[in-house]
Amino acid sequence: MANKPEKSPKRTSHPSFLLFLFFLTLLLSFFATYLYRTFSSIQEHNRKELQLEMKKIPKDIKKKLTKTKSSIKRRIPILIYHYVEIVTDKNDTIRQSMNIQPAILEKQITTLQDAGYTFITPSNIGKMLNGKKEIPKKAVILSFDDGYRDFYTDVLPILKRKQAKAIAYIVPGKLNQINYLFSWQLHEIYGSGLVEIGAHTVHHMNLKGISYMTAKYEIEESKTMLENMLYIPILSFAYPYGAFDSQAILLVKEAGFTTAVSSISGNDVSESNRYLLYRIHPGYRTGKELISALEKEYKP
Ligand SMILES: [Zn+2]
Numbered sequence: 533m534a535n536k537p538e539k540s541p542k543r544t545s546h547p548s549f550l551l552f553l554f555f556l557t558l559l560l561s562f563f564a565t566y567l568y569r570t571f572s573s574i575q576e577h578n579r580k581e582l583q584l585e586m587k588k589i590p591k592d593i594k595k596k597l598t599k600t601k602s603s604i605k606r607r608i609p610i611l612i613y614h615y616v617e618i619v620t621d622k623n624d625t626i627r628q629s630m631n632i633q634p635a636i637l638e639k640q641i642t643t644l645q646d647a648g649y650t651f652i653t654p655s656n657i658g659k660m661l662n663g664k665k666e667i668p669k670k671a672v673i674l675s676f677d678d679g680y681r682d683f684y685t686d687v688l689p690i691l692k693r694k695q696a697k698a699i700a701y702i703v704p705g706k707l708n709q710i711n712y713l714f715s716w717q718l719h720e721i722y723g724s725g726l727v728e729i730g731a732h733t734v735h736h737m738n739l740k741g742i743s744y745m746t747a748k749y750e751i752e753e754s755k756t757m758l759e760n761m762l763y764i765p766i767l768s769f770a771y772p773y774g775a776f777d778s779q780a781i782l783l784v785k786e787a788g789f790t791t792a793v794s795s796i797s798g799n800d801v802s803e804s805n806r807y808l809l810y811r812i813h814p815g816y817r818t819g820k821e822l823i824s825a826l827e828k829e830y831k832p
Contacts, residue, residue: 574711577736578626581614581678585795586740586775589808589832593778597804604661608652609799609826610673612811613637617682632816634686639818641694644672647823651697653728654768654809658790661803672826674698675793675811677732677770679706684717691726701732701770701793704757715761722762730768731755731789740775747780752787767791774811781807798830805832 589597615631622628632640644651650668654675659665674691676683679702691698700721706712713721721727731754733739739747751769758766767790771780774795784792784807791806798810810832817825 570710575624575626578630580738581773582626582630585773586771587796589794589796590777593781593808603803604663605800605802606660606667606671607799607827608657608667608671608673608801610654610675610793610809610811611640611814611826612793612795613674613676613687613814614678615680615682616676616686617680632814634690636816636818637687638690638694640814640822641674641690641696643818643822645694645696653697653699654730654791654793655728657801657809658767658806661801661806662790675730675770676700678736679703679713679718679732680711681713681717684713684721688721688724688727692724695726697726697728699728699730699768701730701768702754702758703732703734703736703772704754704761705734706736718761722764728768729758729762729764729766730770731758731766732770733772736772738773738775739771739780740777744779744783748783751780751783755787755789769793771795771808776808796832798832799826800830800832 613632615627616634616637617631618633619628619631647670649670649672652667652671652673654673656665656667656671660667674696676687676698679700683700687698690696702713702718707718708714718729722729731751733750734754734757735750737746737750739750755766755769767788769784769787769789769792771792771794776792776794781792791809793811794808796808796810797812799812801809810830812825814822814825
C-alpha cells in the first residue's frame with residue numbers, strides 16, 4: 533500500500549519521456565538524411581567527373597587549330613590531379629580511381645626534380661606566349677582540380693617539403709562546403725608562395741552547349757569571386773570535366789584569362805591551344821615510366 537503513491541509520478545513522466553525520444557529520433561533521422569545526401573552528392577560529382585571528361589577536341593575547333601600557325605611552340609607537360617589522400621572507404625571505388633596516394637605524389641615530384649624539371653605554373657605559359665617571359669628548357673606543371681580539402685592537408689605539406697610549385701583550380705561556390713577547402717585554407721595555400729590559384733567556374737558547371745549567359749556568369753564570376761577574396765589577378769582557368777566549346781573558349785578569353793586547361797592528352801603548348809592546353813594523367817607512374825609518359829609524342 534505504501535508503494536502506491538510512488539508509482540503515480542512515474543506514470544506522469546512517461547509521456548514526456550516518449551515525446552523526448554520521438555524528437556530525438558526525428559532529429560537523428562534528419563541528420564542521417566543530411567549526411568546521406570551530402571555524401572551521395574559527392575559521389576555523384578566524382579562519377580560525373582570521371583564519365584563526362586572530354587577526351588577529344590571538337591571537330592570545328594580542331595579545324596581552326598590546324599590552320600593557325602604560331603611561332604612559339606614548346607613541350608610543357610601539365611599533370612592533372614584530383615584527390616591526393618589516403619581513401620579510407622574501401623567501397624568508394626570512384627574516389628579511389630580519382631585518387632593518388634600522397635606518398636606517390638611525393639615520389640613523382642622527386643622523379644621530376646631528379647630528371648632536371650623546373651616546376652612552373654600556367655600564368656608563366658601566358659607570359660611566355662605573350663613574349664614576356666622565358667621558360668626553362670625542361671618545365672612541368674602540377675595541376676590540381678576542384679579545391680578539395682586534401683589539397684591543404686596532404687598536398688601543401690609535400691609541396692613545401694619539396695619546394696615545388698603547382699596550380700590549384702578552385703570552384704569558389706563550393707568553398708567551405710564539406711569535402712572542399714575552407715576560405716582560410718585557401719588564403720594560407722596562396723600565402724605559401726608556391727601555389728598559383730586558378731578558376732574552375734562558380735559551381736563546377738559543364739560549359740559545353742549551355743546558354744551564353746550562364747557560361748558567361750560561371751566563367752567571369754569565378755574569376756571575380758577569387759580576385760575579391762585574394763586581392764590578386766586570377767589568370768588561369770580549367771574547364772570542369774575538361775568540357776568546352778567555341779563559346780566557352782571565347783568567353784574565357786574575353787574574361788581576361790591568359791590560359792585554360794582541358795583534359796585532352798598531350799604536352800605541346802603554343803598560341804593555337806592556349807585556351808585548351810592539354811594535360812596528362814600521371815596515374816601511379818614514377819621513375820622512368822613517368823618521364824616517358826611526359827616526353828612521348830601525343831596526337832591530340
Ligand atoms: Zn573539376
